[in-house]
Amino acid sequence: MTVREIFVPATITDLTVIDPSEIRNIELTLPQEYEIDGKVYPVIDEMRPGTAFLAKPFGARTGRQRRRMYTRSNPSINAKGVLQTIINDTHAEKADTSVWWQTADVTAFQSAGETIPVLLNLTPDGTALAPYEHCSSIENSNLRLEPDDEWPTMRFLGIALSTGITPFLAHIRHMKALNFGRNSVCAGGYYRVVVSVKNHRQLMAHEELQEMVAEWPQNFAYHPVLTREWPDDWSHGTGRIMNIGEQQNGKQRISLEPLLEIVPNILNEHVRLCGSKEVCRQLTEGLAQAGLQPRSFRAEAW
Ligand SMILES: Cc1cc2nc3c(=O)[nH]c(=O)nc-3n(C[C@H](O)[C@H](O)[C@H](O)COP(=O)(O)OP(=O)(O)OC[C@H]3O[C@@H](n4cnc5c(N)ncnc54)[C@H](O)[C@@H]3O)c2cc1C
Structure with missing residues (x-):
């Protein structure tokens, strides 16, 4: 039996440019209810931090609507229906939708009130619609956040390559909304995030994360690292977080020294990584070559 897919029209409510033609913040707002075959269903939103939704933007190369997944960067806990x-x-070489999102076409699309289809599923009891999530359980190959009664006793190291920061933003913002799990008997969870981007223009949520460090020093740390260019007064990290060399046998030697300078006790951390397939492979291999086994390791590659 073919399962009918339910795409609902989402309004583009934000298109802030972070780095012109390179990176944009996107916000899609879902309708509060949606009618199918004469029946109106409420739209509910319990998306778990670290999961991705599925939308149908246009492709700049193909000129056609394409199905693409995007990790949500804000938590559903305080922004129902706002993805x-x-x-x-x-x-x-084949970049398509990722180019379209940076163009004036998408701005014109927003001004004209055009919508972007987003995939929703009927809830198991059939009474409501909820955003599709790309993973429904915790696996080593995804970044769905641990349950709210587990993470308050965990120490995390999130390593983000460029827009790989999105799942970590959702994690951190969700934890902050729950006071990082701090209460009279529990010191709460600890999240250290290392973000590697090319230059300072590409820093995402930089001020917000700095403010969070000032407000939650016992639960949160932030280490932005610029790989290609940096301002004269830049006081954070520079260069690559891993160094790639060659061994005598021709295989890659992956040194995690720059990362270990930021995080001396990686063995104590639940390491989470989001980046390209190649970066995920390099970090996994770098840990193995150094004989380092963190408390746990989960990585998602796009
Ligand atoms: C779980 C998940 C979460 C994600 N979250 C984000 C996010 O938060 N932010 C973000 O920017 N991106 C995210 N992505 C990536 C995003 O979905 C897109 O893949 C990315 O934006 C690139 O889209 P694109 O259309 O430009 O190119 P592509 O998706 O790379 O595809 C372009 C076209 O080329 C084709 N193609 C690609 N490679 C080949 C090949 N070797 N041979 C033949 N055809 C090929 C594809 O089939 C497609 O038709 C996520 C992906 C996943 C799976």
Whole structure:
């Protein structure tokens, strides 16, 4: 039996440019209810931090609507039905939708009130619609956040390459909304996030994360690292977080030294990584070459 897919029209409510032609904040707002075959269903939103929704933007190369997944960067806990994400131009040979999102076409689309279809599912009891989530359980290959009664006793190290920061923003913002799990008997969860981007223009949520460090020093740390260019007064990290060399046998030697300078005790951390397939492979191999086994390791590659 073919399951009928339910795409609902989402309004584009934000298209803030982070780095012109390269990175944009996107916000899609879902309708509060939606009618199917004469029946009106409420739209509910319990998306778990770290999961992705599915939308149908246009492709700049193909001129057609394409199905693409985007990790939500804001938590559903305090923004029901408002799906935020951050999208970059991948510059890949076949890049299509990632280019369209950076163009004036999408701004014109927004001004004209055009909508973007977003996939929703009927809830198991059939009474409401909820955003599709790309993963429904915790696996080593996804970044769905641990349950709210687990993470308050965990220490996380989130390593984000460029827009790979999106799942970590959802994690951190969700935890902050719950006071990082701090109460009279529990010191709460600890989240250290290391973000690697090319230059300061590409820093995402930079001020917000700095403010969070000032407000929650016992539960949160933020280490932005610029790989290609940095302002004279830049006081954070520079260069690559891993160094790639060659071994005598021709295989790659992956040194995690720059990362370990930021995080001396990686063995104590639940390491989470979001980036390209290649970066995920390199970090996994770098840990193995150094004989380092963190408390747990989960990585998602796009
Ligand atoms: C779970 C998940 C979460 C994601 N979250 C985000 C996010 O938060 N932010 C973000 O920017 N991106 C995210 N992505 C990536 C996003 O979905 C898109 O893949 C990305 O934006 C690139 O889209 P694109 O249309 O430009 O190119 P692509 O998706 O790379 O595809 C372009 C076209 O080329 C085709 N193609 C690609 N490679 C080949 C090949 N080798 N041979 C033949 N045809 C090929 C594809 O089939 C497609 O038709 C996520 C992906 C996943 C799976």
